[in-house]
Amino acid sequence: MKFEAIAVEKIPLIHKGDDLPSIICERIELQDRDIIVIASTIVAKTEGEIFRLEDIIPEEQALEIAARTGKDARFIQAVLARSREVFVEAPFMLVTTLAGHTCVNAGVDESNIEHGFLLYPPENSDASASKLGNELERISGKKLSVIVTDTNGRAFKIGQTGVAIGIFKIKPIKRWIGEKDLFGKTLEITEEAIADELAGAANLLMGEGAGGIPVVIIRGLDYYFEGNTSIKESYRPEDMDVLKKGLRCLRN
Numbered sequence: 001m002k003f004e005a006i007a008v009e010k011i012p013l014i015h016k017g018d019d020l021p022s023i024i025c026e027r028i029e030l031q032d033r034d035i036i037v038i039a040s041t042i043v044a045k046t047e048g049e050i051f052r053l054e055d056i057i058p059e060e061q062a063l064e065i066a067a068r069t070g071k072d073a074r075f076i077q078a079v080l081a082r083s084r085e086v087f088v089e090a091p092f093m094l095v096t097t098l099a100g101h102t103c104v105n106a107g108v109d110e111s112n113i114e115h116g117f118l119l120y121p122p123e124n125s126d127a128s129a130s131k132l133g134n135e136l137e138r139i140s141g142k143k144l145s146v147i148v149t150d151t152n153g154r155a156f157k158i159g160q161t162g163v164a165i166g167i168f169k170i171k172p173i174k175r176w177i178g179e180k181d182l183f184g185k186t187l188e189i190t191e192e193a194i195a196d197e198l199a200g201a202a203n204l205l206m207g208e209g210a211g212g213i214p215v216v217i218i219r220g221l222d223y224y225f226e227g228n229t230s231i232k233e234s235y236r237p238e239d240m241d242v243l244k245k246g247l248r249c250l251r252n
């Protein structure tokens, strides 16, 4: 058994309006059931989610948080602009985004963008993944899955990893419940975070710096799913999220 992770080489610096599906298809011949993993950074660039820090005008809540934490009120305003709920203000902002993803700084990013600029994550990464996926399938004539990724920290462990923030034609979770283990016992709770695992694998080739590899093809795994999927299927229901409940207690 094996699968491949293939870096798409020689992708240029990406700008607003660039045609990512064509840029990808000009550089690699896609095959049926390939999983196209795309860094959210370049999706955000094509969608024009680029803001100049000095142009951001902080509102009341951002000014309050800045006063409490000593952080740049303009950066906090950028984070709040994409947040639905703030759980932690310092030493980092831990928020749930408007799209429902819980992460540090709402995914607002200062890396791999010109000095003085901020990159906001795509507003709806599922929609971005679908748009890119439909176009990639049209150009290539192949059956494809897409995962839009970002780099996130983890609770309890140091070190960041690639995670899925938007998907197309792949299920985010593989349910093992009901399957047998090596000794014939029935598995009762295990669900495997397929999309995040693939994002992590692809991130090994992307890295976080000047590598210039924002797109990785995963080939040789059969996770193609013909139908609508959403990364929201992987968000823990609010009433079962004990960590969020605990953080709300600390905050209030």
Ligand code: GDP
Pocket (backbone or CB within 6 Å): 010, 011, 012, 013, 014, 015, 039, 040, 041, 042, 045, 109, 111, 112, 149, 150, 151, 205, 206, 207, 208, 209, 210, 211, 212, 213, 214, 215
């Ligand atoms: P994020 O995880 O979505 O925030 O993306 P990163 O900032 O970690 O970048 C992931 C990879 O994409 C790295 O290899 C970067 O060098 C690369 N990258 C970012 N922007 C561009 C771009 O505009 N063009 C190219 N070719 N690579 C880029």
Ligand code: MN
Pocket (backbone or CB within 6 Å): 041, 109, 110, 111, 112
């Ligand atoms: Mn980045």
Ligand code: MN
Pocket (backbone or CB within 6 Å): 040, 041, 107, 109, 150, 151
């Ligand atoms: Mn990022």
Ligand code: MN
Pocket (backbone or CB within 6 Å): 150, 151, 207, 208
């Ligand atoms: Mn990254």
